[in-house]
Amino acid sequence: MSEPETAVVGRATPSPGAQHEPSRTPDLDADGGGLAHLLRTAAGRNLGLVVALLILCVAGVVTGGDRFADGANVLTILRLAAVIGVVSVGLTFVITGGGIDLSVGAIVALSSVWCTTLATQTIANETTWLVMVFAALAVGAGCGLVNGVLVAYGRIVPFIATLAMLAGARGLAEIISNRRTQIVNVPAFVGVLDADVLGIPVLVILFAAVAAIGWVVLNRTTFGRRTVAVGGNPEAARLAGIRVQRHTMYLYVLLGVCCGIAALMLVARTTTGSSTHGTLYELDAIAAVVIGGTLLSGGRGTIVGTVLGVLIFTTLSNVFTLNNLSISAQSVVKGLIIVAAVLLQQRLAARKT
Amino acid sequence: MSEPETAVVGRATPSPGAQHEPSRTPDLDADGGGLAHLLRTAAGRNLGLVVALLILCVAGVVTGGDRFADGANVLTILRLAAVIGVVSVGLTFVITGGGIDLSVGAIVALSSVWCTTLATQTIANETTWLVMVFAALAVGAGCGLVNGVLVAYGRIVPFIATLAMLAGARGLAEIISNRRTQIVNVPAFVGVLDADVLGIPVLVILFAAVAAIGWVVLNRTTFGRRTVAVGGNPEAARLAGIRVQRHTMYLYVLLGVCCGIAALMLVARTTTGSSTHGTLYELDAIAAVVIGGTLLSGGRGTIVGTVLGVLIFTTLSNVFTLNNLSISAQSVVKGLIIVAAVLLQQRLAARKT
Amino acid sequence: MTTAPTTPYEPVPSEDAPPLLQMRGILKRFPGVLALGGVDLTVRAAEVHCLLGQNGAGKSTLIKVLSGSYQPDGGEIRWEGRPVSFPSPVGAIKVGISTIYQELDLVADLSVTENIFLGHELSTAGFTRRGQAGARARELLARMGHAGIGVHRLVGSLSPASQQIVSMARALSHDTRLLVLDEPSAVLDSGEVANLFRVVRGLVAQGVAVVYISHRLEEIRQIGDRITVLKDGTSVATDLPVSETPTRELIRLMTGRSIEYVFPPRPQEPAALTTAAPVLEVDALARRGLFSPVSFAVHAGEILGLAGLVGAGRSEVLETLYGARRATSGSVRVNGRTMPNGSVAARVAAGVGLCPEERKSQGLLLDESVTANVTVSSLQRFSRAGFLDHHAERVAAREVTASLDVRPAGVDRAVRTLSGGNQQKVVLARWLLRGCKVLLLDEPTRGVDIGARTEIYTLIRALADSGVAVVVVSSEVEEVLGLADRVLVMREGAVVHEAPASALDEAQVLDLVMEGAPA
Amino acid sequence: GCTSNTPEPTTSAPAASAPAPGAGSGNDAPGEKVVIGFSAPAADHGWMAAITDNAKKAAAENPDVELKVAAGTNDVNQQISQVETFINDKVGAIVILPFDGAALTAVAKKATEAGIPVINVDREFSDPNAARVTVLGDNYGMGVSAGQYLCTQLQGKTDAVVAEIAGIDSLPLTQDRSKGFKDALEKCGQNVDNRVAADFTVEGGEKATANLLQAAPKIDAIWNHDDDQGVGVLAAIKNANRSEFVMIGGAGSANAMRDIKSGTGVLKATVVYPSTQGADGIKLARLLVQKKGLGDLPEVEVPRVVQLYAPVVTSENVDQYAGTAFES
């Protein structure tokens, strides 16, 4: 807290109705702090989420004991979180930039199918498994590009443009795969991506890397700053000299690439490509991003919040599994927990100001 | 053109990126016209949608011939449109008012289950089939009330509040029905709701009635004006003395009631109540509303557009089936048609101004 | 239920009849800011009570407390002597307080009529009586001298000035006893202001009290009866009679110092400017439907003024030459390089900057910090390989906002929480930081207080002196004449006159601007 | 492989219809305690709900079994994670009906390698070694049964109009069923003229069928893959007032059996796809862990593959199957 200023705290315009506004504690000393400090501010800003996650963990320990607190179980949770987590990090950018993407699941499916066709696998086996990586990323980026062009230059509302992509990409995935699950026979690919490094699954490492890069890009680069500006007030951003359309397009491409990465992770984990992969990821990812505190209307995004959101949902289902809960009861409890977590985050954020 | 004013025309600040803006033709002499005029403006404003629908119909006639142009087929399309149509009309209000509702499908499921429990059916058979009607509407309104309170007073973003309701209501529906399909044994109920009146199915009549009432309420009542105000500029609405929170709550209740009506229609049509009813209605309904021209960000809504949106999607799948097309191909074509319809609507709207 | 009584108002003779409105010791705290620290305000029936104060003094906050939009943290409000509280705007509207807020509070997608009657619609059993409402709206607009505004037009399609009229009409549609106007003249030109005053006088004659806020002291002189001055959230003087208080004294009360309201001197030899190559060349630039071909050139160190009525197309010329709108023909050159049509980014890269007319919707990232708003056009400067140096950013932002005296001073504060005038300074700070060759200013002093106004004039001149070519659009003829070296007069989308500022006087410009315009 | 799929009027009980397999063999005597992890797709239709219900029932019948049921999910990532949790938990055996067999193969192998026997139900793993026992529903055989039944019904009609209402079209099992159906029809010179897909739900069945009936003004025979969606299919048929065809269902719900028995509607038969296979999985898992063989067989070990039979239920043999039918 290098500033002597006390006068600085978030907005208090009594928000009239619908939108909940998470705390906006300004970035008080972005230049000063070390990692500990960073964690402290991040934790502070996301206090409600952290508390919600902790409560879940306590519930896990109380009901599951060692079975929950066990290292292997933690890795299980993280591995489960990894795929949807990578998608959610990418989606945080698009939502912060004022957009939305309903096609993430479909893009994951199409990428997974494309990188596991017989042709791709044959080439991969003849040359290198990186061919599959390239295929998935290229398909993801391509779909993202189409979304981006439709939204930025075609001026189609993102919801509709990406809804169209959802239908299109899934249909295409079905046609290409002929609705058959494609099994991966490229040992090198699975060997690398489904392995552990120093006891930590590569999937988890990838997720951590994507989240870390996402955090740096959003908070420490001109690209991130522009994303916030474009989402907050596109007209002002344009008049300030930002190429809003091009930037918007980049955001969707970035998300497409994240979907490609997620597809690779899922292919490695399931050793299959399938047109049914990633079903309903759109809802899960949007939920994680929004529960994390990113404003659905754009202009404010938090990678830490997104990661916490993903972890809350995955921990939830892990605790449920450990406790043998009925599916329907889980569903009801899940609804209650979502409401509770958001209310908690709101109250704690309000208290802080 | 009764107005002599030439100096003052809209600010066409070229919209920077994401949002597409439907035609903003000023309503130059709206209080003059009769029905013909009304139809003319409505058709004009929704020209792109009308053209898209016509193209679909031409495609239907060319490929399906009599099987498409047949009266029975038209009724089939309308009957299929009816259930999702009623939901979409209600959703138009919520979206115009600046909200969103992901729980519509789940509410339909819960209402359908509740009004077909053994207990309800027994009472219905002992007294009157209206008991089932009452049950469905009450459940719908109750769920809507919970959504409305969470959003308006709990200040939870609508997306999250209704996502929680989606999980909660579907879980509850499963618990109540024990995941069994509940078959209706109240002949009076099915007899009334699944009948024809003068050759027109009651479902279609209900849909038409809901749409007509919706149009009148949105365009000709203080409630409608306030809905636009609350969605377009909540702060201005508040300053004008509108109770924004209460109004917001009402909007969700209204949508809940529409979901209840839709549930009744679905129960009559399938003669079952089930926790799987209404799956993914949220996406279909939002798509219809938004393709119709209602702004997802609130402040502008059109019932005519919504009805056209619903008809476009229903006709689409009818034409596909008539032509025996694979679901995957349908999916791809559907994506393309969404994009084409929106672009068409945009271009035609732009030309008009 | 709307129209004021037709009989002229008879002042109540009784000495001890309580004033219409008394506010005492009003406190209002925002997180970290004491916006009002004990404000008194007394308003009597049939008077125009002016509220003066610098940007951020708390004027808007006070009237939001009065209108029930904010809840005070302390103090007392009496209405006709009885204590009242307005837990929501409804309460204030009910007793007869109508407010026109500083930020336009209209709904873009509702028609003029619908906006006027929003919240108190003319209806039968919930069904709107459209015909009647339309007629009433027409009547109200006619009463304000604006019968020309179509009552079925969507408000979003109206110019800001017309929107302001609609706001007024809405206030008049209530059975108003106290009309509060927060800087209504900011978007109006002189003709419109005269019109506004006519309406206000009519209301006062009917016994309506008016609270009037403006930064233009000459307006206070014309319309005001008494004055309350706010400074830093407290009332430093109340009930000053307008006729007996010299301007000098008002300025002293507001600012705590004496300021000469003067324009900075022009450079000695303006002729020398025109011999150098121009920095900005606009060649037959046109946009169909908005303005016909316009040509002009601006030299380094020169200030070009664009005068005209609201709606004359000046903003459109600026926005088009800035690339924010596509031109239908013509070209723009900066330092001899032709700019691509419709690209703002190219202009900014070439050193052009714009302070847009509507700073909230076009200029600012309201939820972002002052720093982020100031540096948004200079991000490259604070980054290496795309990585931002937050520290350098904040240091620079602190420096440049301090030089403009943005208050309060914290650069981490969200811009939304600044007062209007300070927000304007933030936009200026952006281009100051960027270091422009060409600066386009659209109504740069709208809503800016007199102290800051002088600072801004000085700043603009200093920029020009440092070699920047400046284009200023202003609806205040005095400002254009006082600030600019050369003036273009626009009417109905065309340039009708061009002359050195020193060769024009206010009357001449007004004639040019109005000539042929419908009376 | 499947040999004959024609309904057998004899009383030789198919595997799924016997109420308590192994009864009387002494296998039901309580033994060592067995913890079984069970994971299946989301119970989004009656058949799938019955799978879990029957599994639970089977566990309840054996007090030495402790069943852990994971939340049904259609997300393979999630299902993999559930299996991982079971491995962490060191359960005695895992019974799994995978959303997608191939996608769960890797984690099943992991379980097997960890020494936990895996019983694969219904949707087959891509590697037979991933499971100790596979209970195969035989989707291809189901299509064949349906096709052969319709062939007998359509005898004499040279160019009959045959319609097919598939389930979730993107599932490989649907492809298998359709292929079996097509192959069987080809043998008697018929082909599928109209094909639509629903989604195993009543509502989906109604919608798809409403359009289908419009597309084909005259139909001779319909195969509907799934009796859950069949409720909707029949509602649409009733709404359209059509009855010129014979219809055969799939899966074998109680509703369908009641209709078949009454004989008044278009539904004349259904191909059973036993919803008791989840229970089979539990029983087999228990035997495996307790190192018992399959009751009536002389083998020491439980067999590797148990392929279920897909019998056609008609009004003649409906009583025989009604016991194992599931409620939609």
Ligand SMILES: Nc1ncnc2c1ncn2[C@@H]1O[C@H](COP(=O)(O)OP(=O)(O)OP(=O)(O)O)[C@@H](O)[C@H]1O
């Ligand atoms: N989007 C638009 N479509 C058509 N005409 C427009 C549009 N925007 C503005 N105009 C017209 O362009 C002209 C100039 O508009 P504007 O009011 O911005 O002018 P101005 O001289 O900048 O006035 P101000 O002082 O209000 O900025 C007016 O005739 C206005 O009605």
Ligand SMILES: Nc1ncnc2c1ncn2[C@@H]1O[C@H](COP(=O)(O)OP(=O)(O)OP(=O)(O)O)[C@@H](O)[C@H]1O
């Ligand atoms: N919502 C808010 N949150 C925090 N601070 C606020 C908020 N609104 C106003 N303020 C602060 O309160 C003080 C008074 O602001 P106000 O808008 O009343 O000033 P003003 O006198 O109307 O100025 P101007 O002439 O520029 O309009 C300022 O310091 C401002 O920054």
Ligand SMILES: O[C@@H]1[C@H](O)[C@H](O)CO[C@H]1O
């Ligand atoms: O899920 C499917 C269907 O419900 C079918 O009816 C039986 O097989 C299952 O695998």
Ligand SMILES: [Mg+2]
């Ligand atoms: Mg103010």
Ligand SMILES: [Mg+2]
């Ligand atoms: Mg202007």
